[in-house]
Amino acid sequence: MEYFIELFLGGLTRGSIYALIALGYTMVYGIIQLINFAHGEIYMIGAFVAYVVCGVLTIYGFHGVSILIIAGILAVVYSCAYGYTLEKVAYRPLRGAPRLSPLISAIGMSIFLQNYVLLAQTPDFLPFPALIPEFDFMEPVAHIIGSAELVILVTTLVTMILLTLLIKYTKIGKAMRATQQDMSMARLVGVNVDRVISMTFIIGSALAAIGGVLVASYIGQVNFYIGFIAGVKAFTAAVLGGIGSIPGAVLGGLALGLTESFAAGYISSDYEDAFAFALLVLILTLRPSGILGRATKQKV
Amino acid sequence: MKNLKQSLAVALWFIFLTFPLMVVKVNTSDSLVEWRWWNILWVGLGTFALSFVWRHALARKEARQMAAQAGQEELIGPGPFERVMANQTLRNQFMFGLLIFALIFPWTFDTYQTTIMISALIYVILGLGLNITVGLAGLLDLGYVAFFAVGAYAYALLNHHFGLGFWTVLPVGGLLSCLFGVILGFPILRLRGDYLAIVTLGFGMIIKVVLENWSEFSFGPSGIANIDKPGLFGLAMDIDAATTYIYYIAIALVIFTVFVTTRLRNSRIGRAWIALREDEIACVAMGIDMARTKLSAYALGAYWAGMVGVLFAAKTTFINPASFTFMESAIILSIVVLGGMGSILGVILGAFILILMPEYLRAFSEYRMLAFGAAMVLMMIFRPQGIITNIRQKYEYKGLKEETEHG
Numbered sequence: 001m002e003y004f005i006e007l008f009l010g011g012l013t014r015g016s017i018y019a020l021i022a023l024g025y026t027m028v029y030g031i032i033q034l035i036n037f038a039h040g041e042i043y044m045i046g047a048f049v050a051y052v053v054c055g056v057l058t059i060y061g062f063h064g065v066s067i068l069i070i071a072g073i074l075a076v077v078y079s080c081a082y083g084y085t086l087e088k089v090a091y092r093p094l095r096g097a098p099r100l101s102p103l104i105s106a107i108g109m110s111i112f113l114q115n116y117v118l119l120a121q122t123p124d125f126l127p128f129p130a131l132i133p134e135f136d137f138m139e140p141v142a143h144i145i146g147s148a149e150l151v152i153l154v155t156t157l158v159t160m161i162l163l164t165l166l167i168k169y170t171k172i173g174k175a176m177r178a179t180q181q182d183m184s185m186a187r188l189v190g191v192n193v194d195r196v197i198s199m200t201f202i203i204g205s206a207l208a209a210i211g212g213v214l215v216a217s218y219i220g221q222v223n224f225y226i227g228f229i230a231g232v233k234a235f236t237a238a239v240l241g242g243i244g245s246i247p248g249a250v251l252g253g254l255a256l257g258l259t260e261s262f263a264a265g266y267i268s269s270d271y272e273d274a275f276a277f278a279l280l281v282l283i284l285t286l287r288p289s290g291i292l293g294r295a296t297k298q299k300v
Numbered sequence: 301m302k303n304l305k306q307s308l309a310v311a312l313w314f315i316f317l318t319f320p321l322m323v324v325k326v327n328t329s330d331s332l333v334e335w336r337w338w339n340i341l342w343v344g345l346g347t348f349a350l351s352f353v354w355r356h357a358l359a360r361k362e363a364r365q366m367a368a369q370a371g372q373e374e375l376i377g378p379g380p381f382e383r384v385m386a387n388q389t390l391r392n393q394f395m396f397g398l399l400i401f402a403l404i405f406p407w408t409f410d411t412y413q414t415t416i417m418i419s420a421l422i423y424v425i426l427g428l429g430l431n432i433t434v435g436l437a438g439l440l441d442l443g444y445v446a447f448f449a450v451g452a453y454a455y456a457l458l459n460h461h462f463g464l465g466f467w468t469v470l471p472v473g474g475l476l477s478c479l480f481g482v483i484l485g486f487p488i489l490r491l492r493g494d495y496l497a498i499v500t501l502g503f504g505m506i507i508k509v510v511l512e513n514w515s516e517f518s519f520g521p522s523g524i525a526n527i528d529k530p531g532l533f534g535l536a537m538d539i540d541a542a543t544t545y546i547y548y549i550a551i552a553l554v555i556f557t558v559f560v561t562t563r564l565r566n567s568r569i570g571r572a573w574i575a576l577r578e579d580e581i582a583c584v585a586m587g588i589d590m591a592r593t594k595l596s597a598y599a600l601g602a603y604w605a606g607m608v609g610v611l612f613a614a615k616t617t618f619i620n621p622a623s624f625t626f627m628e629s630a631i632i633l634s635i636v637v638l639g640g641m642g643s644i645l646g647v648i649l650g651a652f653i654l655i656l657m658p659e660y661l662r663a664f665s666e667y668r669m670l671a672f673g674a675a676m677v678l679m680m681i682f683r684p685q686g687i688i689t690n691i692r693q694k695y696e697y698k699g700l701k702e703e704t705e706h707g
Contacts, residue, residue, distance in 0.1 A: 035497065048321065055326030056333050074320070081317055093358060093681045100440060101680045103497065104637055107442075108676025111630055115670040120321045127328060228626070232505070235498055270513040277502030284495060285487040 006144050007265040008258065013149045013218075015257020016156035020211035021234030022241070022249040023163065024204025030180045030244035031200050033099070037106035038086055039208060040231015041113035044224065046079040046209030047128070047216040048117055054129055068131040068217075076209045082113075083205025084198055092194075110228070117224040124223070131217040148218045159210060160250060163203070167246065172199055180244070229273075236280045242293020251291060255279075303352065311348040318343050357682055402551050406544040414547050418615055420655040421550040422608050427635040427647040428557050429604030434633065435641035436565060437597035438577025440497040443484075443504025444632055447477040447602040449511065449624040451609020456524040456619050457517075466530035466614050470607060477606025481598040489591050504629055511621040523620025530614050546615050553611065554648075557604055562644055564600065573597050574642070627669070634672050638679055640686025649687055 021043055028036045050071040057067045090109045094102040132148040167173035178186040179196045187193050216222045233256065241252025256276055263275040283290065322343060325334040406414045426448060433441045451473035458464040488499045511518045529542050530549060537545060564570045572593045575583040584590050613619050631654065639650025658668040679686065
């Protein structure tokens with residue numbers, strides 16, 4: 001039973017990270033129907049910036065939680081900047097082009113960003129300092145759930161509540177929902193669609209960066225390639241939940257994390273990735289629009 | 301003045317963006333921070349200059365689009381190269397010259413050059429195969445390398461366990477890939493473009509994970525060594541002769557592939573693929589069987605990857621799962637995209653450019669993937685039809701033309 005709870009909490013942690021990244025995919029897809037393939041790279045850049053900032057701060061004598069906060073903030077700022085630039089350079093000129101074009105452009109951008117980090121920094125795995133401290137009050141349950149896992153779960157929960165509030169009650173949130181429903185109509189009633197799209201990329205990137213910093217300090221290493229796998233998994237999660245739906249992305253992320261955790265714990269950890277994709281193929285075959293997605297009727 | 305200001309802003313923005321990654325480098329083991337200040341200058345100057353080019357190119361593209369909308373000129377018209385190719389005699393001469401060059405190549409260059417040429421030819425076939433799925437049928441396949449792996453492992457395993465030769469396995473590898481294409485095709489028939497891309501990507505990953513972990517079957521990450529080279533009636537060959545021989549096999553396979561894919565493109569099923577790519581709903585409404593058309597595009601696209609996978613295993617005599625990563629799929633995809641989706645000559649040219657250029661520009665080979673990625677983005681924005689435009693065959697009513705000419 002204890003093993004089961006351990007796997008469950010591990011899956012939940014992993015799933016909440018997937019959910020954080022999946023939100024970026026789903027929000028962008030909901031608005032411009034584009035798989036932002038480079039989203040995983042934004043997550044990786046967030047983690048990498050945090051790594052660099054941590055390194056510099058450690059050498060200049062900072063320590064503890066202050067590093068975590070400064071590195072986290074800078075990672076979010078930079079990820080947002082990259083996400084914003086990415087949209088401007090690679091996707092905006094392709095607005096209105098055939099659907100395959102922006103997708104290929106996104107794949108190109110993903111390859112470009114990976115290799116940019118590889119060349120600017122290093123191809124090696126770098127050790128990432130464990131920024132999240134061990135809490136004393138976690139001592140009695142430490143064999144089931146670590147402090148880092150608790151921080152990840154709480155941070156994700158808080159982020160998601162904030163996101164929900166943002167989308168429900170703020171002006172930009174309303175504009176985002178309007179654009180998602182009908183872009184040309186939103187434009188007609190005075191929504192600045194270009195700004196909404198930029199904002200969507202910025203918010204998605206911020207979520208990815210939070211995920212990136214949390215994962216990097218949980219796993220303890222960064223590399224230019226981490227974004228690719230995480231991105232693919234998160235996209236799988238978004239599709240699982242029904243792409244375009246925000247609660248769907250969260251649900252999909254948790255479902256994927258739990259599946260992986262249980263499959264690795266009870267069957268075999270070698271085939272972890274294969275299980276994730278098998279689940280995806282299964283869901284898409286049975287329900288092409290995902291768990292919470294609405295089946296859209298195509299009209300001519 | 302306004303331009304200057306804009307470019308300055310762009311340069312400053314990119315300096316800010318690249319600062320933590322390009323300038324700072326942390327060496328944690330020695331607790332040292334390396335500040336590479338010079339990079340600021342390069343980034344600044346580079347983006348400053350590029351932003352001018354970028355704006356100019358975007359403005360030109362827009363002007364062209366406006367003109368096309370006004371009906372003044374065709375948006376995707378034939379370039380000078382396409383006009384030459386449209387001329388029958390010139391084209392035949394060109395093809396003949398190319399063939400002669402291909403045939404004497406191994407005798408004029410050394411074995412090393414021939415080996416490079418073989419790998420370029422392998423990518424030509426891979427590109428042509430993926431061109432069927434992506435270029436003609438418009439189904440984005442991001443796990444194409446999986447079919448390549450199926451072919452390569454088919455030969456390696458059949459050769460290892462049963463001692464089957466190259467020529468026996470060549471069709472078997474292709475057909476096995478076909479089968480995998482159909483298996484992959486079934487669950488995703490109902491999916492739309494984007495979902496399809498992610499499932500094919502997943503398929504590519506599953507194959508790699510299985511090859512890496514199922515050691516009893518595939519010998520795991522250590523791979524399979526000592527695969528037989530293709531035989532020629534039991535003749536003993538040294539390395540040079542064997543390379544030349546494989547080169548000729550590759551040339552023959554390329555010619556075979558070009559012939560079949562050209563015929564396929566102009567056939568009933570090829571036109572069905574193009575119709576499916578242009579508009580799925582209209583295509584189904586016209587009575588084209590969508591399931592059959594999609595499955596055949598997957599199966600026929602996969603066939604070439606399987607076939608050339610056998611050749612790849614025979615050429616390298618050693619394979620392991622590391623040869624079949626997503627990056628390979630991405631390279632093949634960029635060949636198709638850069639060459640021109642749907643255009644056979646474009647794909648061939650694309651493969652040569654993308655594979656040979658990094659080989660001969662060794663100094664820049666580490667920038668290869670960076671350039672690929674950038675080229676994919678730029679190509680999509682400024683020249684989505686690729687290097688060589690695929691010109692759709694048009695049927696002209698000859699009778700009327702003759703009448704007007706004579707009368």
